[in-house]
Amino acid sequence: MNRIPSALAVAMAISLAAAVVAAENLMSIQIKKGQLRTTPSFLGKIVAELNYADQVAVLEKKDAWLKVRTPAKNIAGWLHASALTSKKIILKPGASDVAQAASSDEVALAGKGFSEQVEREFKSRNPQLDYAWIIQMERMVVSQEQMEQFLKDGKLAPEGGIR
C-alpha cells in the first residue's frame, strides 16, 4: 500500500474529527449536582451524576430538556435546561481568567463575587446571625421515589406535571 495517501487519509480524518469537536455545542453544569436521565422528564431514571462546571456536549433538544453526552465518560442522558449554561465555568480562576470573564460573556467564574468566601467574611462581621436552620433546610431533600409516591397517592398528574 502506498504510504502517502494513507497518511493523508489519517490527517484528513484527524482534522475532520477536530472540526466535529469544534462544532459540538458545549455547555456546563451550573448547579451543585446535575442528574442525567434516560428520558426528558424528572421521572426518567438517573444514569449519571455530574458536578458543578462539568462540560457536556449537546446532542438534541426537546422542549426545556437537552440530551447531552459527557465527553469524559461518554454517557448520554437528558438534563433540564435550567441546569446548564452556555458559559464555560472556571473552578479555580486565576488573574487572567478574571480579566477574561470581565470582558467576555463566554466565561463564568466559580467561587468569585458573592461566594463562600464572602459569606465567611460576612459571618465574621455578623456573628449573631445563625445559619443552623439554613443548613438544616438544605438537608430536607425529597427522593425521587418519595415524590412519585406522593403524587400518585394524591391522584395528581401521572407525569406529576413534571416536564
Add this chain to the structure above:
Amino acid sequence: MKPVHTSDCSNSIISIGLVLFIMTAALLTGCESMDTVAQIGTAVGVATGTIGPSQAESIQKSAKAVARSFQDFTPEQEYYIGRTVGAVIVNKYKPYHNPAANRYINLLGQSLARASDLPETFGGYHFLILDSDEINAFAASGGFIFITRGLLRCCRDEDAAAAVLAHEIGHIQSRHGLQAIKKSRITSALTTLAVEGTKTFSGQDLAELVSTFEGSIADITTTLINNGYSREFEQQADRAAVTILQRVGYDPNGLVEMLNIMRERLRPGGLDFAKTHPSPVRRMTEIGKIIGPYRAMAKPDVRQQRFSEYLGGI
C-alpha cells in the same frame, strides 16, 4: 532611581484619580454610556502617560462589567445571597419545630418546584414553616422558601397549601429577589469582580465586596419584610402559581379559596401581607381573569387526609 519612583508614584495617584472619575461618571450617567466614558477617560490617561496600556485595558474591561445587570449573577452567587437572606428571615421569625409538618411541606413544595420553569437551582428548593401567627411568606433567592403558621391556617386543603408554595416558587423562578438589589450595588459587585484580578486592589476588594453583599442582603430583606414587591411582580407570581398548579394537577381555585380566607383574617395596618401584598380581593380579581369564575373543588380523600394529618393542627 529615585526620580523614577517619584514619577511612578505621581502617575499612580493620577491613575487612581482617573479610575475614580470613571466610576463616578458611571454612577452619574448610568450604565449604557459607561463604555464611552471609560474609553474617553482611559484614552486621556494613556495619552497623558498616566495609565499604562495594560491598565487601560483592565479599566475598559471593568466598564463592560459595569454595563451588566442582576442577570449576570451566576446561580452560585444567587445561592449565597439566598442563604444569607434566609438566615436573616429565620433569625427574625423562629422556625416551627414540627419535623412531620416540615417534611410534608418539602414533599409538596419540591414536587411543585419541579413543574416550574426553573426546576434546577444551584442548591435546590427547600421549605420551612415559621412559628408565627402573622400571615406571611418569604422566598429567598435560589430556592429557600418560608411560610408562617398564620398563612398555612388560611389553607383548608392541600390544593390551597400548594397554591401558597407555588406563588413563592413563582418569585424564585422570576428572580424577583435579585431585582430588589439597588442597581448601583450590582454595578459595584460586578466591577469589583472585574478588577479583582489586577494585583493592586486584592485585600481591599474583598472588604468592598462584603460591604456590597451586606447592602444587597439589606435591599432584599427590606423589600421582603417591609416594603413588598411591586404589584406587577405579585401578579407575575400568581400567574406562575396557576401554571404550576395546573401542571401538577392541583385546582388553581385553591389559590382563590385561600385568598378568600386571608381576606377575612388580614388586619388593616398589620405588618404582614396586609402591608407587603396587593389586597386579596384584587388578587382574586386578577386570578379570575386567567381561570374564570370560582368553582368549588373536588377534594380527593387521600389528599385531604394527609393535609389534615400534617397541617390540620397548625
